[in-house]
Amino acid sequence: MSRLESIDLTRLRWFVAVAEELHFARAARGLGISRQRLSGTVIELEEELDTKLFVPGAQPTELSADGRALLEEARVLIAAAAAAEPEARPASEDRLRVGFVPGVTVTKWERIWSGRFPDIVLELTPIPMKEQEQALRENTVDMCFVRLPIDREGMSAIPLYREVPVVVVPKDHPIALFDQVAVADLADERMQDAADLDDAAMTMELVAAVSGAAIVPHSIARLHHRKDLVYRAVTGVPETEIALAWPAARTTELVEEFVGVVRGRSERSSRSSSGPRPDRQARQQNSSGKPGVAKSAGGARKPAGAKKPAVAAKPKQGGAKQAGKRRGR
Template sequence: MSDFDVTAADSIDLARLRRFVAVAEELHFARAAKALRIPRQALSATVIELEQELGTRVFVPGASPTQLTEDGAALLGHARELIRAHEQAEREQKPEAPASLRVGFVPGVTVSKWARIWADRQPDHPLEVVGVAQSEQENALREGHVDLCFVRLPIDRTAMNAIPLWQETPVAVVQKDDALSLLDVVCPADLAAETRHDGADLDQAADTLALVAAVGGAAIVPQSIARLHHRRDLVYRPISDTEVTEIALAWPAGTDTGLLEEFVGIVRGRSANSSRGAAEPERTARPRAAAPARKNTAKKPAATQHSARQGTGRGRKPGAGRGR
């Protein structure tokens, strides 16, 4: 029975132990060298140096296929434990990745402006921008795929905070030679004679507009969607006297964090130097403030104005002729 002490391998560098383990697991020098991406001769030299340092054979000399000796089998188990312990220590010492924020957006919304501001103010915290299907906007928030999301209202407010941001103008998309293309703005009555294609499914808007281009008629979609899927053979015209859609920034209730509040502040226009307080979600859009009362700027009666001009010396001198 061998008196080989496997703890002698504790002083051997891990790079050589990894090479030994590769050969011991493959039991084939050429395949192990290929997996390690080193020359076979270099791998053989490493094994010879290892055996000399340990004072024992780890592979049976001349065996084909390659075989481990009894000491080699003992060394394999110990080497695996050393490598595993080293990798675990590296993972524990590795600093945690900086906290990041995932922001979703539905089709038609552009978030590049806020992403640039975030990068300037929070360079140590990555912002992950995620496209979200219109039909999945609430699920993405509920299931934690994103931390916040630019959504189209309405959404379920029972478990969501939401800040209304802006309204979208609905437009009618028609072919370029359609009679409606001659108008700057259309009204619902103008659309009465048009074949209407259902544009409610915004995730399929590209297909809907392709149908308009192919067979004519009209589709009503938010203006941002018409711009997103712009085609040269189609035009869009704003529709008056119809309901608008609204974009809001939403996030699950009770998930507020410092980073989330910082992003909400950026979207709401808070400057970098302003104090950061908890963002208060708005349930409805804020009413516009009443315009301040204008000062009374009514003109003076003509006689008074004429008198005032005479008082300043700028009026016509008495008796002066009008012409030469």
């Protein structure tokens, strides 16, 4: 019996991802999890096996001799498990494929779905932002949490929430003394191009290396948080908006059910298959003759407690005098 047969296959897959990438951050992005979670899993695996799988302190990341041996064993076990799985059922009603772009957290909705529809697989796939629309139009996923704007032609979309922009700077930067700053306060800063959110990790590396600054959505700054960087709310920059989108022509019953989960409908709602249900055709039609789900696209609301930041810079206590003197704004 292999020493790995008692280890959860998910942990082995995560280890293989790091071993093949030899880069924790890239492997984490590919798996759609945080770097911290991936690192913690590898550490737990090392403790369980009582060995070092990666050479301590090696830059770039390097497999140890035991790590290389484990990689080969893990690949064999994963391949065997895949071969033993029953063939995927062709019926589209057996699963729902949902993509999500960087910065979107889908854990809550996954938990609700698995509790409400345990027999229907919810496949969650991380999608690069630059491929979000392509993934929908090419049927790679059935639905996707996207960052607007997208081409709305043939698409249904429900705006969910807006993201406050933040400026990321080194932790010893004077801006770190403020709770929030205006974009005008950044006029003299060396700004890094942060347009490509799929490459935000590299943007953070540049900010740390050259003591510059970058403006990104709050969720991206949180996703790529580093101990040597801080982020502060910045005003005068448009907020970004997250929406759930899908091709209108492919508005299936499962798509409607997932919309209900995201919109917070209860399990016994008349729109849920787990509660009393009217005739499906009647439910899908509204007075305009369009699917009822698409009609709700204007029902977005901000997360509870969200507030518009004031335009003026607000220094933190203890650093207000020094920071305000430096800015002179």
